[in-house]
Amino acid sequence: MTTIDLTQVRDLFFEESFENLDVMESSLLDLEIGTFNEELINNIFRAAHSIKGGAGIFHFDDIVTFSHNAETLLDEVRDGKHTIDQTLIDLLLRAGDILRMMLLASKDKVEYDDQTMQSCQNELQKALLEDKKVDKENFDLADVPVIESSSEAKILKQWHIKFKPELPILKTGNDPINLFRELQELGELKVITNTDAIPDFADLNPQLCYLNWELFLHSTADRADIEEIFEWIIDECELSITESVIEPITEPEIELQEEPSPEIIDDTPKIKITKEKTTIPEIVIVEPVHEKEVVNKQTKTNSIRVGIDKIDNLINIVGELVITQSMLDQIGENFDNSDITQLQDGLAQLERNTRELQENVMRIRMLPISFSFNRFPRLVHDLSTQLGKKVELVLSGENTELDKTVLEKMSDPLVHLVRNSLDHGIELPEQRKQAGKPETGKLHLNAFHQSGNIVIQISDDGAGFDVEKIRAKAIQKGWITEDENLAEEQLYEFIFQPGFSTSEEVSDVSGRGVGMDVVRRNIRDLGGSIEVKSTTGEGSKFSIRLPLTLAILDGQLVRVGKEIFVLPLLSIMESLRVQSKLVNSFTGMVEIYKLRDDYIPIFRLYKLFDIKNTTTKLEQG
The missing domain is CATH 1.10.287 (Helix Hairpins)
Incomplete structure (x- = not known):
């Protein structure tokens, strides 16, 4: 007996589903202009369809049902039955959030908020009835009649379908069983399975599909209805569809005397396959344990997708x-x-x-920063709507790569800085208009390489920092006195102090003075730094400088006595031999070296680390 563990396949399903949700979200946000974009709509539909197909394999029936409603609505949008407006986009974005919640709950084997899911599902079902003569105020699915047109006779056809999927079709979340179920909804289906391609057991890969099928469908459906079912796997199979007309009918129910045909079973079947002169041992599929348990949230960080x-x-x-x-x-x-x-x-x-x-x-280990940037269009969309502001998000440098660990640990600081820019930086449309600015503010996220580091910039064209408010708050906190005159750059340092905020009101977004100190601490923990530039009335810019990687770095070996030190090459600006005549003492305590027109302090490592050295002459270093 051979045992197959589906855990790895299950993890792959969740990973691909979350990626599909990201595709749905980004495509929906691109639809906000209100124009019909067939490519974007197909991307959204394809993502929802893939999630539904994969969920069916693992019997996540609630996810299948919910995603089917979203998919049906998207299909009507694609057919032009629904206009693309903000209400529809917001509903589909919310449906994506619910799907994410359900997927996370299924992955971690915990309960999700069923009431929230049902509420969104009802909205999806109501949206399906738009532009139809249905009383939406007293809407009840049980009362919705099934309307069939009898104005003209329907032609019963026998469709002969040859379907040969590529071997890895199961890995993409497409299950032929689900296709057959959809075909069965169109009429009476007969399925003939060809098992000739199944290899010997020693060569059998349970993740590959070795079967192909001949299908006979008795239905009034058109060719387009059948092709639509296979639309999303047309590039992963050989497909032939031919028809022959049987007779015209006017009734929706037809009795056909056919030879007994295999049934399409609702639950995933246990298929016993035999070949002549070959014995295949029984294969037991070990399903994931369904009892609720706590799952380590960090498991997602243990893998990386490599080009x-x-x-x-x-x-x-x-x-x-x-x-x-x-x-x-x-x-x-x-x-x-x-x-x-x-x-x-x-x-x-x-x-x-x-x-x-x-x-x-x-x-x-290097990943493009787009993995982090891609979350911000949705964040800016939701938050600007909540705050009543108009904001245009500009992303650049998305292909800039940095270490996976750095990327993950920078996620929360970037979110905090973006939220601050939206809440405190960019003004309301009326305020911007009065200041002679466009009503729509601009938020720019940029990333680029500079001197062996990566620089991430978050800038806006908002109100900028009020230096006098910062100064007054610092005096109130007792950090400085009224007599002290600090430069603007020095005053900006106070915004990184715990508890510092110039906001007079506490909102759901910010205003408690919590977070900027954590932002700087997290950046410093990564060996980075952050600086602020601001012009009152014109906007602010946060520049974060980070190391490219936390992995192995090139270094220069330096011997002091019997000790050896390693200096990272990225930190070395220039290497040279000191000339004694250019060395001077400053205030009798600090040695300085004149390098061209600059004076640089000299630190003797043997003194700093109390090491016995063989020489103290700088020119011998």
């Missing part, structure tokens, strides 16, 4: 390493002095291969 180009580079480098190793083996077998040059060349090649391998392995 195929990075994998290909690693494979190529490993191949070169193998070649270099073979060459060195040959040199070592019959080594003599004449092989010195060849040995040196081989070792140099080995060093190049090793360095290249190190750089490419480190690059695997």
Whole structure:
């Protein structure tokens, strides 16, 4: 008996479902202009359809039902039966939130808010009745009649469908059983399964689909109705649809005398497959345990999606390493002095291969910052609506890469800075109009590389910081006296103090003086820094400087006495030998060195770390 653990497949379903929800959300936000964009609508529909199909495999029936309602509404939008307005977009965004809640609950095996789900589901069902003669005030699904047109005769057709999916179709969340269920809703279905392609058991991969089918459908449906069912997997299968007309009918129910046909079973079937002269052992599928338990929220951080180009580079480098190793083996077998040059060349090649391998392995941890930026369109949409403001979000530098750990730990600080810009920075439309600005404010998120670091900037064209308010608050807190005159840059440092806020009212968004100190602490924990620039009436800019990676870094070795120190190369601006004539003492305590037109303090490591050194002369360093 062989056991198959579906845990890995289940995790893959959740990962892809959350990605599909992100696609739905970003596409819905792009529809806000109100114009019909077929590509975006198809993206949204395809994402909802994939979630429904995958949920059906694991018997998440509530997710299947809910996503089906959203999918049906999207289908009507695609057919032009519903106009794209803000109400519809908000409803579908809320449906995406509910789906995310249900998926998280199913993943963690916990309960979700059923009342919230039912409320949204009712709204979806009511939206399906828009522009139809239905009393929405007294809406009850049980009272909705099924209306069928009998104005003209329907033609019963026999459709002959040949369906051969590609082997990895199950990995994309498309289950042929679900397709057959949808076909069965169109009429009477007969299914013939071809098992000739099933390999011997030793070569069987349970995640691949080796079957193909011939289907006979008796239905009044048109070809377009059938093609629509296969629409989302048309690129993953060989499909042939032919028809033959049987007779015209006027009644919706037809009795056909057909040979017994296999049933399409509602629950996922246990299929026993046999081949001539081949015995296949019973396969037991271990379903995930359904009892409620606490799931570690950090499990999602234990995996990383790597581009195929990075994998290909690693494979190529490993191949070169193998070649270099073979060459060195040959040199070592019959080594003599004449092989010195060849040995040196081989070792140099080995060093190049090793360095290249190190750089490419480190690059695997690098992810584009778009993984973080992509969450902000929805945040800005919801928050600006809540605050009654008009805001345009501009994203740039989304392909800038940084370390996965840095990216994850920067998520919350970025959210806090964006919320602050929306709440405190950008003004209400009336205020902007009075100030001679466009009613729509601009919030800009930018990322770029600079001097071996990554810089993330959050800027807005809002009111900017009120320096006098900051100064008054600092005096009130006792941090400075009224007589002290600080530069604007020094006053901006106070906004990072715990409990500091110039807001006179506490809102749901901000105003308690909690968060900016945490933002700076989190950034410093990553080895980064944050600085503020602001112009009253014109806007503010936060610039965050972070290291590219927290993994292995190149360094320069420095020996002091018997101790060895490593200085990161990214921190070294220039390396030179000190000239004694350019060294002076400042106030008799600090040594300074004149480098061109600048004076740089000198720190002697043997003094700082109390190390016995063999020399104290700077020029010998």
